[in-house]
Amino acid sequence: MSISDQEMKELKKRARQLRExxxxxxxxxxxxxxxxxxxxxxxxxxxxDKYLNIDPNxxxxxxxxxxxxxxxxxxxGYAPLLARKGYFHFDILKDFNKFKSPFGMHLDSRKVKGVxxxxxxxxxxxxxxxxxALGARLQKQEWYTYCIVGDGECNEGSIWEAAMAASHFKLTxxxxxxxxxxxxxxxxxxxxxxxxxxxxKWKAFGFIVKEIDGHSFQELSEAIEAAKIEEKGPVVIIxxxxxxxxxxxxxxDVKWHYGGLDSDSLVKAKASIxxxxxxD
Amino acid sequence: MAEGLTxxxxxxxxxxxxxxxxxxxxxLGETNPKIVGLSADLAKxxxxxxxxxxxxxxxxNAGIAEQNxxxxxxxxxxxxxxxxxxxxxVFTTMRAAEQVRTDICYQNLDVKIIATHxxxxxxxxxxxxxxxxxxxxxxxxxxxxxxxxxxGIETANAVRECVNYPGPVYIRIGRGFEPSCxxxxxxxxxxxxxxxxxxxxxxxxxxxxxxxxxALEAAKHLKENDGLSVRVINMHTIKPLDEDAILSAxxxxxRIITFEEHNxxxxxxxxxxxxxxxxGKACAFEKIGIPDCYCLVGYPEDLYNHYKIxxxxxxxxxxxVMGKDFEDDDDWEDEV
Numbered sequence: 001m002s003i004s005d006q007e008m009k010e011l012k013k014r015a016r017q018l019r020e021x022x023x024x025x026x027x028x029x030x031x032x033x034x035x036x037x038x039x040x041x042x043x044x045x046x047x048x049d050k051y052l053n054i055d056p057n058x059x060x061x062x063x064x065x066x067x068x069x070x071x072x073x074x075x076x077g078y079a080p081l082l083a084r085k086g087y088f089h090f091d092i093l094k095d096f097n098k099f100k101s102p103f104g105m106h107l108d109s110r111k112v113k114g115v116x117x118x119x120x121x122x123x124x125x126x127x128x129x130x131x132x133a134l135g136a137r138l139q140k141q142e143w144y145t146y147c148i149v150g151d152g153e154c155n156e157g158s159i160w161e162a163a164m165a166a167s168h169f170k171l172t173x174x175x176x177x178x179x180x181x182x183x184x185x186x187x188x189x190x191x192x193x194x195x196x197x198x199x200x201k202w203k204a205f206g207f208i209v210k211e212i213d214g215h216s217f218q219e220l221s222e223a224i225e226a227a228k229i230e231e232k233g234p235v236v237i238i239x240x241x242x243x244x245x246x247x248x249x250x251x252x253d254v255k256w257h258y259g260g261l262d263s264d265s266l267v268k269a270k271a272s273i274x275x276x277x278x279x280d
Numbered sequence: 281m282a283e284g285l286t287x288x289x290x291x292x293x294x295x296x297x298x299x300x301x302x303x304x305x306x307x308l309g310e311t312n313p314k315i316v317g318l319s320a321d322l323a324k325x326x327x328x329x330x331x332x333x334x335x336x337x338x339x340x341n342a343g344i345a346e347q348n349x350x351x352x353x354x355x356x357x358x359x360x361x362x363x364x365x366x367x368x369x370v371f372t373t374m375r376a377a378e379q380v381r382t383d384i385c386y387q388n389l390d391v392k393i394i395a396t397h398x399x400x401x402x403x404x405x406x407x408x409x410x411x412x413x414x415x416x417x418x419x420x421x422x423x424x425x426x427x428x429x430x431x432g433i434e435t436a437n438a439v440r441e442c443v444n445y446p447g448p449v450y451i452r453i454g455r456g457f458e459p460s461c462x463x464x465x466x467x468x469x470x471x472x473x474x475x476x477x478x479x480x481x482x483x484x485x486x487x488x489x490x491x492x493x494x495a496l497e498a499a500k501h502l503k504e505n506d507g508l509s510v511r512v513i514n515m516h517t518i519k520p521l522d523e524d525a526i527l528s529a530x531x532x533x534x535r536i537i538t539f540e541e542h543n544x545x546x547x548x549x550x551x552x553x554x555x556x557x558x559x560g561k562a563c564a565f566e567k568i569g570i571p572d573c574y575c576l577v578g579y580p581e582d583l584y585n586h587y588k589i590x591x592x593x594x595x596x597x598x599x600x601v602m603g604k605d606f607e608d609d610d611d612w613e614d615e616v
Contacts, residue, residue: 062360109387117358121382127348128383131355131363134340138316139359158379161348169340 003221007050011217014045014084016277019246021080021090023261023269029076029096031260033105035250037077039181039214039241040148044081046220047146056086059113065143066116066132070125070159071150071179075107078115087114123156125149126176130162133174144228148177152184155193160205166234167206175227176207176236179214181243183254199238207236214239248272297453298396300432302327304439305364305394306334312443316356318342318365320349326366326396346371350379350391357389362443368402369395369411369452373418384448385421392442393450398428399489399541400575401454403583407574411452416546418450419519425449425471426519428540428548430492433462434516437469445471454490454541454580461493461514472517474525480511483598484529484536488515488548490580491539491589498594510598518548526555535564535601539589544569564604568597 003011018041026032048054053065069078076096083090095101102111106120117132119125129147136143153159166174178198186192195201199209208230212219220239227235243257244250247269250259261269295303309315309331317339323329332339340356342349346367353363365372372380372395384391395414402409418426425445429435435453442449449471461477468475477492478499485495492514499510511533513525529536536556538549549567556563568588575583584590588597 066358117355118382118387121378123347124351124379124383127351127379128355128358130348131352131357132359133355134352135316135356135359135361138338138361141359158345158347158351161342161345162351164345165342165348165352168343 003217008217011045011049012277012280014049015041016273017084018045018077018081019273020270021084022077023247023266023273025076025080025093025096027261027263027266028094029098031258032076033073033258034076035183035243035256035258036071036150036179036181037074038245038247038250039243040071040074040077040179041245042215042217042220043148043177043179043239044077046217046224048081048085050221051224052146053143056114059087063141063143066129066145068117068125068129068132068145068147069107069119070129070147071122071153072106072119072125075103075105078107079103079112082112082114085114088112122150122153123158126159126162129174129176130165130169130171133166133171134169136173137171145174146177147174148179151178151180151182151189151195151198152192154178154195154198155184163202163205163207171234172231174234175224176234178236178238179241180238181241183243183257185257187254202236202238207234208232209236209238211238211240214241215245246273246276295432296455297429297432297435297458298327298455300436301394301439301453302330304436305331308440308443309335309338312362314360314362315443316340316361316363318349318353318356318363320344320346320367320371322367326368326394328364328366328394331364346376347379350376351383353391354379354383354387354389357384357391358387362390362392364392364394366394366396368409369398369414370409373411373414377417381421385423388423388447390446391448393448394439395450395452397455398452399454400570400583401458401490401541401580403575403578403580406577410575412541412543412570412575413546414450414452415518415540415542415548416550419546419551423447424519425517427451427471427517428488429453429516430489430514431458431460431462433460433465434469437465438471438516441469441471452489458490459493461496472520472522474522475514475516476511476525477514478510478512480509481533482509482535483602484511484513484533485594485598486513486515486526486529486536486538486548486552487540488518489541490584491541494584494589494591495539495594497591498598501591501595502598506599508598508602515548515552518551521551521555523555526552527559530556530559530561530563534562535604537565537597537601538567539594540569541584541589542569544571564601566597566601568593
C-alpha cells in the first residue's frame with residue numbers, strides 16, 4: 001500500500017525531529033554512537049508511527065507488540081523516539097549517560113519505560129526476540145516481535161544460532177531488520193570481517209529476504225506489509241542505509257561510529273539536517 | 281507442598297538426581313502451564329527430556345547452541361513464561377555465561393537453570409566436561425540464586441521451591457548415583473537456609489552437593505574412633521548464604537572445614553571464608569576442593585578420594601585441623 005502524501009509528511013517530520021534530538025542528546029552527553037543511530041531513524045519512525053501496536057500510557061500492556069533493539073549501542077536514537085511517543089518526558093534526556101541517570105548508552109529495560117528488552121552486548125537481541133516470538137505463539141497471543149540488528153553485529157555467531165532457530169521454529173510472528181550501514185567500529189564491515197554475500201546467508205538460514213533502501217518510507221512500508229502476511233517462514237528486511245545519514249560531515253564515514261559534538265559542530269550538523277529536509 | 285501431588289513417588293535409591301529432577305518438573309508442569317523447558321541437544325542426558333515427552337509443545341530444543349538457548353529462555357521469560365533450562369554446567373556457566381548474566385540476571389528474569397554434570401561428576405570425560413568453576417561464576421552475578429543440592433531428595437525440594445522463588449535460580453546437580461543423605465523430603469528445606477545434618481561441638485564441616493553425604497559418614501566415623509563431636513552443615517544454598525549458620529559454627533566449634541566439588545577459589549569455601557574474616561573471630565579454617573588445577577580423569581569416586589572430598593579424606597583433614605592452633609582472644613565471650 002502506498003503511503004499518502006499527508007502520512008509521508010508526518011513521517012518525515014518525525015524523522016527530522018528524531019535526527020535533531022539525536023544531535024542534541026549527543027551534545028548534552030558529550031558523545032554517542034551517533035552514526036548508527038542516524039542510520040536507523042526511518043526504520044524506528046515507521047515502526048512506531050505506523051505499525052507497532054503499543055500504548056505509551058501502559059508500557060506493560062500484555063498485548064503490545066514487542067520491539068528489540070539488538071544493536072543496543074544505538075540507544076541514543078531510541079530513547080528520544082520513546083520520549084516523543086510519550087513514554088517519559090524528553091527533558092530528562094539532558095542527563096543521558098550522566099551520574100545516576102536511568103539512561104546508559106545501552107538502554108535498560110528495568111529503568112526505561114517502553115524498552116522491552118535490555119540490549120547492548122551484540123548478538124543478544126535476536127535470540128531474545130526468538131524467545132519472545134515463541135512465547136507469544138505458545139500462549140496464543142497475537143502480538144508481534146520486531147528486532148533491529150546491526151550489520152557488524154552479524155559477525156556474532158549467536159545471531160546465526162538465533163537465525164537457525166527462527167527458521168526451524170517457522171516464526172512468522174517475528175520480523176527482523178538489519179541496519180546495513182556498512183560499518184562497524186574498526187572500519188567497513190567488508191574490511192573488518194566480511195559478511196557478504198549477506199542476503200544469501202539469510203536465505204541459506206531459511207529466511208525470506210527483502211532488500212530495500214532503509215531510508216525510504218515507501219520501501220520500508222511495502223516490505224513490512226509483505227512480511228506481515230508471509231506464512232512460509234521468518235522474514236529479514238535488509239535495510240541498506242547510510243551511516244550518519246542526514247549530517248553531511250558524518251555520512252558514510254567510520255569516524256562517526258561514536259563521536260561528540262561541540263556547539264559549533266552542533267550548529268553545522270543541524271544545518272545539514274535542515275538542508276536534507278528542506279531540499280527534499 | 282503443592283496440592284494433590286505426591287512427592288515421594290520416585291525411588292531415590294534407583295534414580296539419579298537428574299532422573300528425579302525430570303520427574304518433579306513433569307509434576308510441576310501438570311499444575312503450572314507457565315512452565316516451559318529448554319535444552320541444547322542434551323534433553324536426554326539432563327532428563328528434561330521427560331518433560332519434553334510429556335509436554336512436547338512446551339519444550340524447545342535449541343540444538344547445540346547454548347548462547348541462543350539462554351537468549352531464547354530470556355525472551356520466553358519476558359513473554360510471561362517460566363523457563364527451566366538444562367544443559368551441562370560447563371556450557372551453562374562458561375559458553376553462555378554472558379547470556380546468563382546479561383540477558384537473564386541483569387533483567388532479573390524468572391529463568392530456572394538446572395545444570396547437570398557439575399563438578400567432576402562426569403570425571404571420565406575430562407576437563408572439557410568438568411565444571412569446577414560454576415559456583416564462583418554464578419555467585420558473582422547479581423540477582424542470581426545459587427543452589428547445590430545434597431542428593432536427589434534435595435534436588436526435588438530445590439526444583440519445587442525455585443518455581444515460586446523470584447528471579448533467576450541456578451541449581452547444579454551431578455550425573456550419577458550419588459549417595460542419598462535424606463530419607464524423604466519432609467525436612468525444613470528453605471532456599472538460603474542451611475540444614476544442620478549432624479550436631480557437633482568440636483569442629484564443623486560445611487558442605488554442599490555430594491560432599492554432604494560423605495561428611496555424615498565421616499562424622500560417624502570420627503565419633504566412634506576419635507570421640508570427636510563433628511557438626512555437619514548442608515549449605516545447599518551458596519547464595520544467598522546462611523551467615524548465621526556459619527557464625528554459630530565459629531562460636532560453637534571454632535574449627536571449620538569446607539568441602540566442595542569445585543575449585544577451592546570462589547565457591548563455597550571462599551563464601552564461608554568471607555563470613556569468617558568479617559566476623560573478626562579467630563577460627564581454625566581450611567577449604568578443601570579441587571586445588572586450583574584441572575582435575576584428573578577418572579570415575580568420580582576415585583577423584584573424590586584423590587582430592588580428599590570423600591569420607592576418608594574428610595577424616596584425615598579433620599584430624600589435621602583438630603591439631604591446628606588458632607589465636608585465642610580473651611574477651612571472646614563478650615564480643616559475641
